[in-house]
Structure formats: C-alpha cells, structure tokens
Amino acid sequence: MNAARACILALVLCWAFAASADVAVPPLTGRVVDQTATLSSSDIATLTQRLKDLELRKGSQVAVLIVPTTAPETIEQYSIRVAEAWKIGRKKIDDGALLVVAKDDHKLRIEVGYGLEGALNDVTAERIIDEVITPKFRGGDFAGGIAAGVDRIIGVIDGEKLPAPESRQSSGSSGSIENLFNPILIFAVIIVGAILRAALGRLIGSVATGGVVGVLAWFLLGSMALSLIASVVAFFFTMVAENIASSNGRGGFIGGGGGFSGGRSSSDSGSFSGGGGSFGGGGASGSW
Known part of the structure; x- marks a missing residue:
C-alpha cells in the first residue's frame, strides 16, 4: 500500500515538474521560425529575403520567432533566453534584434541588442509594437503585422550608422x-x-x-x-x-531525361546562424 502511494506521489510530482518546466528554446533553423503554422511558406520566404538583404546591406541580423506560449515564463524572460541562445547580431557590435510572438498568450516582444539600443530604443520599439504590429494582430492579420513590424525595424536600423558588413x-x-x-x-x-x-x-x-x-x-x-x-x-x-x-546520344547532353535544373530556396535553413551578438534586456513588450 505504501509502495503504491509512493508511486502515485512520484507521478504527481513528475507531472507538476513537467507542467512548470520552461518552454524549450527552438533551434535557429532560419531567420523566421514559426512553430504555430501561422505564416505561409510565401510569407516566410518574403520575410527571409528582406532580412537577408538587411544583413548584406548593413551587417545587422534580425530574426522572428512565433511560439504558441511562453508559460510559465513571461515573454520577457523567454525572449532574452532565446536571444542569448541564438546570439543574433555581430560579435562585439551586438547589432541584433529579435521579434518574438506568443500567439496563444496574445503577447509579443522586440528584444534589442546592445549595439542597436541607440536607434531601436525602448520607446521606438514600443511604438512599433503599439502603432504598427498590434493593430493588425487585433484584426487577425498576423502575417501583415509581422511584415509591417519587420519593415519598420529595418527602416530604423537602416538609419543607424554601423560598421560595414564583413560578409x-x-x-x-x-x-x-x-x-x-x-x-x-x-x-x-x-x-x-x-x-x-x-x-x-x-x-x-x-x-x-x-x-x-x-x-x-x-x-x-x-x-x-x-x-x-x-x-x-x-x-x-x-x-x-x-x-x-x-x-548521351539518345537524350543529348542538354535534353536528357534528368536535364539540368536549378532553383532558389525560399528558406535559409542550414545557412543562417547568429553572429555572436549580445543582449542586455533592451526593447519593449506588448499585447493585443
């Protein structure tokens, strides 16, 4: 009887521990990581290309993460964990920014690296959330809100004087x-x-x-x-x-069965990684 009670107590404790465990930081598989299937493949491809262009032009890295929830953590606690794990932005320049959306929580945050806090300061980040992103989210336009927010973030970074990209x-x-x-x-x-x-x-x-x-x-x-x-x-x-x-006499070198083909992937999975940037908790949060 005591053994049965001990087993039940152990199961309850394990369940409680699992329920209170922090949400895992997902692997950085691209500039846009959507764990909620909110964005279409074309939405992701368009955002990815914009962020690629920004990095080529300015050197700064921006990433987007959409998760169902950050519970039991606040979005601030979760987003800084993600930023520290992904290390978006260049090392010692720290010009990274991260947009995190917790869809089921109706929360979002812009996390800003040290090197961008002068231009993308807390007030600017808050205005982007309140004036650009959340109005579209309230109407159910998540793709439009994220795209508009990313565009505004890019515009702010474009106006900041940063070291030229070595890449x-x-x-x-x-x-x-x-x-x-x-x-x-x-x-x-x-x-x-x-x-x-x-x-x-x-x-x-x-x-x-x-x-x-x-x-x-x-x-x-x-x-x-x-x-x-x-x-x-x-x-x-x-x-x-x-x-x-x-x-290749029958098919010809050019017109053979397999032929030569090429294409451009809409995702940068496997080719994108953080540059070693650091974050100190600067940025802003919001809800809708």
Missing part, C-alpha cells in the same frame, strides 16, 4: 561560384570547346579552352582562385566532352 566579400565569392555553373556559361564552354578541339585537336584544344575560360573568369569574377578552378573544369570538360556526347 559582403564572402557573399560575393559565393555568388561568383554560383556564376561558374550558370547554364549559359556551361553552354558557351561547350561551343568554344568544340570549336577549339576540332581546330587544334583534343589535347591542345582542351588546353586552349581552359585558358580562354580562365581568362574570361578572371575578367568577370576578379578572383585568381575561381579563374583557376574554371580553367581546370573547362579543360577536363572539353577532354571528355566527346565521351559524354556519345554516352
């Missing part, structure tokens, strides 16, 4: 690498390679094609490393082009 160069390199695999450039390599190979022979024609492509890549991309990569790829591609054409 601009690396972003350019990433874009340059993508340009190497542009379908038009690949088609041009095929044509040039075929002409030089027919005129000069397989080996010399391949070398000449690699040289031409390397010079062109250097002129367009301004990177010695990328031009060398392009040159080597063009050389080997031209060397084996005849074999590829033969093995």
Whole structure:
C-alpha cells in the first residue's frame, strides 16, 4: 500500500515538474521560425529575403520567432533566453534584434541588442509594437503585422550608422561560384570547346579552352582562385566532352531525361546562424 502511494506521489510530482518546466528554446533553423503554422511558406520566404538583404546591406541580423506560449515564463524572460541562445547580431557590435510572438498568450516582444539600443530604443520599439504590429494582430492579420513590424525595424536600423558588413566579400565569392555553373556559361564552354578541339585537336584544344575560360573568369569574377578552378573544369570538360556526347546520344547532353535544373530556396535553413551578438534586456513588450 505504501509502495503504491509512493508511486502515485512520484507521478504527481513528475507531472507538476513537467507542467512548470520552461518552454524549450527552438533551434535557429532560419531567420523566421514559426512553430504555430501561422505564416505561409510565401510569407516566410518574403520575410527571409528582406532580412537577408538587411544583413548584406548593413551587417545587422534580425530574426522572428512565433511560439504558441511562453508559460510559465513571461515573454520577457523567454525572449532574452532565446536571444542569448541564438546570439543574433555581430560579435562585439551586438547589432541584433529579435521579434518574438506568443500567439496563444496574445503577447509579443522586440528584444534589442546592445549595439542597436541607440536607434531601436525602448520607446521606438514600443511604438512599433503599439502603432504598427498590434493593430493588425487585433484584426487577425498576423502575417501583415509581422511584415509591417519587420519593415519598420529595418527602416530604423537602416538609419543607424554601423560598421560595414564583413560578409559582403564572402557573399560575393559565393555568388561568383554560383556564376561558374550558370547554364549559359556551361553552354558557351561547350561551343568554344568544340570549336577549339576540332581546330587544334583534343589535347591542345582542351588546353586552349581552359585558358580562354580562365581568362574570361578572371575578367568577370576578379578572383585568381575561381579563374583557376574554371580553367581546370573547362579543360577536363572539353577532354571528355566527346565521351559524354556519345554516352548521351539518345537524350543529348542538354535534353536528357534528368536535364539540368536549378532553383532558389525560399528558406535559409542550414545557412543562417547568429553572429555572436549580445543582449542586455533592451526593447519593449506588448499585447493585443
């Protein structure tokens, strides 16, 4: 009997502990994390692109989190935990901002990093919540409220003088690498390679094609490393082009069953992470 009572008491205590446990901080899977399915995929894609553009332009990071509830914590306690875990904003510049919406609680908060507290101060954050976001929330337009709030936050950050983003160069390199695999450039390599190979022979024609492509890549991309990569790829591609054409005789290299396709994801999952920014509790909260 005593054993049964002890088991029941243990179960009750475990249930009470679970009920009072803090809401877990979700992983940072993108600039917009919606755990309530409030936003459509197109809404998330649009917000993500705006926030990407901001980071490329100013270096500052802004993220949006929508959760059902923050209970038993207040939204202030929860949002600072999220900010400390995600570390939005650049290290030592601390130019991050976080918009947290607790949908079932009818609460929201703008958490502001140290480096933005001069421009996105408590009064400004409160006005954005009261004048821009919550009026739309009261009408059930959550996507519109979040979008308008993000736009206003971006506008404030754009007006703040911040150190230039260091990621601009690396972003350019990433874009340059993508340009190497542009379908038009690949088609041009095929044509040039075929002409030089027919005129000069397989080996010399391949070398000449690699040289031409390397010079062109250097002129367009301004990177010695990328031009060398392009040159080597063009050389080997031209060397084996005849074999590829033969093995794809029925479908053709361009028109084969699989074909070449590319696209742009509407999410930055896996490619976005906080920059090490710090938060001190600045910002504002609101309700609707």
